Amino acid sequence: MQAKKTANSRVSIIGGGLCGLTAAIRLARRGVQIELFEAAPALGGRTRSFFEPHVQQQVDNGPHLLSGAYEHTIALLDEAGASENIHWQDTLRLALWDESRGYFDLRPASLLPLALALPLACYAMPEHGFSDITAILKLARQLKQVAHDKTCVKPWLENMGINQAMQRDMLEPLCLGIMNEPLETANAASFARVLREAFANHKHARLGWFTRPLSEALIEPLAALALQLGVNVHTGCRVRSVQSDAGRVVMDAAKGKHTFDAAIIALPLRAAWKLLGSDEPVHTRRISNIHMWFRDMPALVYPFIGGIGTTGQWFFDISSQMQRDLRKNSDTLRHICCVISADDGQLHGQPLQEKIISELARMTGIARTPEFVRTVSEHHATTCIAAHPNQALQTGLINAFEAPQAGELPATIESAVQRGQEAANRCYIYLSR
Ligand SMILES: Cc1cc2nc3c(=O)[nH]c(=O)nc-3n(C[C@H](O)[C@H](O)[C@H](O)COP(=O)(O)OP(=O)(O)OC[C@H]3O[C@@H](n4cnc5c(N)ncnc54)[C@H](O)[C@@H]3O)c2cc1C
Numbered sequence: 028m029q030a031k032k033t034a035n036s037r038v039s040i041i042g043g044g045l046c047g048l049t050a051a052i053r054l055a056r057r058g059v060q061i062e063l064f065e066a067a068p069a070l071g072g073r074t075r076s077f078f079e080p081h082v083q084q085q086v087d088n089g090p091h092l093l094s095g096a097y098e099h100t101i102a103l104l105d106e107a108g109a110s111e112n113i114h115w116q117d118t119l120r121l122a123l124w125d126e127s128r129g130y131f132d133l134r135p136a137s138l139l140p141l142a143l144a145l146p147l148a149c150y151a152m153p154e155h156g157f158s159d160i161t162a163i164l165k166l167a168r169q170l171k172q173v174a175h176d177k178t179c180v181k182p183w184l185e186n187m188g189i190n191q192a193m194q195r196d197m198l199e200p201l202c203l204g205i206m207n208e209p210l211e212t213a214n215a216a217s218f219a220r221v222l223r224e225a226f227a228n229h230k231h232a233r234l235g236w237f238t239r240p241l242s243e244a245l246i247e248p249l250a251a252l253a254l255q256l257g258v259n260v261h262t263g264c265r266v267r268s269v270q271s272d273a274g275r276v277v278m279d280a281a282k283g284k285h286t287f288d289a290a291i292i293a294l295p296l297r298a299a300w301k302l303l304g305s306d307e308p309v310h311t312r313r314i315s316n317i318h319m320w321f322r323d324m325p326a327l328v329y330p331f332i333g334g335i336g337t338t339g340q341w342f343f344d345i346s347s348q349m350q351r352d353l354r355k356n357s358d359t360l361r362h363i364c365c366v367i368s369a370d371d372g373q374l375h376g377q378p379l380q381e382k383i384i385s386e387l388a389r390m391t392g393i394a395r396t397p398e399f400v401r402t403v404s405e406h407h408a409t410t411c412i413a414a415h416p417n418q419a420l421q422t423g424l425i426n427a428f429e430a431p432q433a434g435e436l437p438a439t440i441e442s443a444v445q446r447g448q449e450a451a452n453r454c455y456i457y458l459s460r
Pocket residue numbers: 041042043044045046047064065066067070071072073074088089090091092093264265266267293294295298302314316405407408409429438439440441443
């Protein structure tokens with residue numbers, strides 16, 4: 028009886044990023060009729076690719092790394108038959124570089140338990156020593172005890188007496204990469220949660236990257252699964268308003284008015300507030316990606332390298348990550364992308380590009396002028412962790428906003444998938460009432 032009730036229900040999902048796609052798949056699997064509305068011409072949201080005519084390639088807005096702890100994402104990609112589009116490290120390896128020490132690695136030995144291998148790997152880095160071992164032990168003890176309040180990572184680490192070398196070479200790169208916030212402003216409780224989950228064991232600690240552009244590796248398989256399950260997708264269709272009326276949800280979208288039994292709002296907080304007519308301020312952080320294409324450029328020593336003390340924080344060798352064989356075609360260019368997380372935007376345009384090109388030249392020892400450069404700055408890449416006001420939604424409207432609170436996961440692929448799943452569950456319970 029209940030299954031019949033939900034099967035006859037029609038649900039609208041607003042937002043065709045990872046969160047909306049996940050919610051659509053989860054509800055369609057349970058027999059609910061789904062209409063998915065996406066404002067942009069294509070699905071994908073912040074995990075999207077665009078065609079770059081200068082190099083005739085699909086290019087991602089920015090490279091996306093996955094962690095072995097992304098269990099919900101991994102399960103979803105398995106379900107969509109897309110797991111082979113990810114390359115996983117055998118065991119964690121963070122390749123790092125700085126001006127004085129050159130290349131070095133954070134690489135815990137896979138034969139030892141991670142709890143032992145990690146402090147030893149830190150100890151083995153140049154300019155590190157015994158104080159790293161005590162620092163890791165202190166950190167491990169504190170991870171479960173950090174208060175879920177506004178405390179930021181920097182004072183939390185300083186209070187524990189974590190040495191500067193550990194902060195600079197391990198914790199800051201991780202904080203910027205995962206939280207998209209510097210140590211000074213990132214929330215300590217959320218960072219502690221990320222560290223707890225990411226360093227639970229060797230399998231979780233390893234990193235993965237896509238071997239094809241995001242649109243092909245991630246979005247097309249998920250969209251294909253959604254279509255196969257009967258989801259109706261409306262791209263280029265912005266939802267202008269949504270509200271409850273006599274137990275139904277009435278939605279005004281670019282292609283007309285629609286009525287549903289419920290609607291899931293799968294949007295970043297900024298877009299959700301705009302849709303609901305709220306002018307609450309929302310703090311977001313920018314990520315800038317400087318894509319560069321070089322002729323006759325050898326591969327980087329590792330597919331991604333963290334720069335310590337550099338403006339460019341991570342240098343990704345996209346050609347290596349995508350396993351492109353440049354030797355087969357002499358005029359194929361090497362694609363390197365430099366990522367600046369939590370970019371304050373003070374340096375931009377030509378001066379920023381020149382700085383990054385010179386850092387790359389010092390890192391590789393090869394000075395080359397790129398054939399082509401494209402900077403993609405995502406101004407609202409992630410919603411900051413904060414005490415976002417809890418706006419009560421009208422009946423039938425289901426909240427899947429990206430609005431992380433202290434102690435919750437930061438805005439990542441995994442948190443988008445989890446939000447989509449949780450919203451689908453709440454929606455199903457609502458329909459079954
Ligand atoms: C450059 C960059 C690098 C990143 N790197 C990583 C990484 O390495 N690892 C990681 O885990 N995460 C990373 N992230 C974060 C990750 O991409 C996001 O957290 C995730 O994609 C968010 O998905 P979402 O579905 O919640 O939101 P979105 O992807 O923003 O989807 C929301 C969708 O809603 C649509 N929309 C907005 N308003 C309306 C409306 N009124 N009507 C209809 N549609 C609407 C938008 O067009 C958009 O497609 C990165 C993000 C960026 C920008």
